[in-house]
Amino acid sequence: METGTRTCAAPPFAAGDERPCNVRWRPHDLLRLRRLASFDSEPDWVRAAFAAAPFAVVRRAQSAFGVIAIGVRGHGRAQRYGTWAEAADVEAVIAPEDLADSLPADTERLALPAFALYADLRREAQSLAAFAWGPTGSVGFELASGVPTVTATSDLDLLIRAPRPLAREHAGQILSELESHAQRAGIRVDVQLETPAGGIALAEWAAGKPRVMARHAQGPRLLADPWTAPAAPT
Incomplete structure (x- = not known):
């Protein structure tokens, strides 16, 4: 394994057997597993x-x-591994929005900038009140697992x-409020909108670009409107 390189295990199924994502398992959901299947070339x-x-x-x-x-995920950005789990091994499913009222197990960690920003947004971010939202990345992982993952330099990732x-104007208002809080915390906030066409960056949609990148299970697509785009081919 190359240091700093994301690796992935080969799919444990034949080409042509792929299916669209099961709505039961959504991107960014955290799964607690009773076991992890092993594959060749695992780091x-x-x-x-x-x-x-x-x-x-x-x-x-x-x-x-x-x-x-x-x-x-392991320690640091260099330790990321894409692999596969069997549905029968899933013990619990935790969506980002399920963590909206969670705190780190060690309350002293609330002083870390990412947690401080997250707590600030929970209290004061009025623009998020109309949405289901929650943390992903290191903050979401630590809140779900209880294992210290967030560092002093961690950004806050939100879904x-x-x-x-x-509306793009509304997206800009949300982005402006979130970035204002992030500037006071001294870190970045990275926000993804989960749309019917896939995940898009809030910053891209708010910027008014003619087309934005939508990340989908069947690959990224450039779209003018992620809410009216035709479904990706199956």
């Missing part, structure tokens, strides 16, 4: 990381019946559910 750190925190995040990828595309059209 050395994966077993220890899973033993410490038996959680994985659902990846945005097609899979086959009974199989879920997941990502395992906003946006099943209905969001």
Whole structure:
């Protein structure tokens, strides 16, 4: 494994057996697993990381019946591994919005900038009140697993559910409020809108670009409107 390189296990199903994402497992959901299937060329750190925190995040990828595309995280950005889980091994599913009222197990960690910003947004971000939203990335992982993951330099990653059209002006207002809070915390906030066409960056949609990148299980697509785009081919 190359340091700093994201690796992925080969799919445990034949080409042509892929299916669209099961709505039961949505990208960014965290899964608590009773076991982690092993594949060839697995990085050395994966077993220890899973033993410490038996959680994985659902990846945005097609899979086959009974199989879920997941990502395992270790220490730092260099330790990320894309692999697969069996649906029968899932003990719990934790969506980002399920963590909206969560706090770190060690309350002293609330002083870390990412947690401080998250607490600030929970109290004061009026623009988020109309949405289902929650943390992803290191903040979401620590809140779900209880394992210290956030560092003093961690950004705050957020997911906003946006099943209905969001005006660009409204998106700009949300972005402006969130970035104002982030500037006071001294870190970045990275926000993704989950739309019917896939995940798009709030900043891109708010910027008024003619087309934005939508990340979908079947690959990224440039779209003018993620709420009226035709479904990706199956």
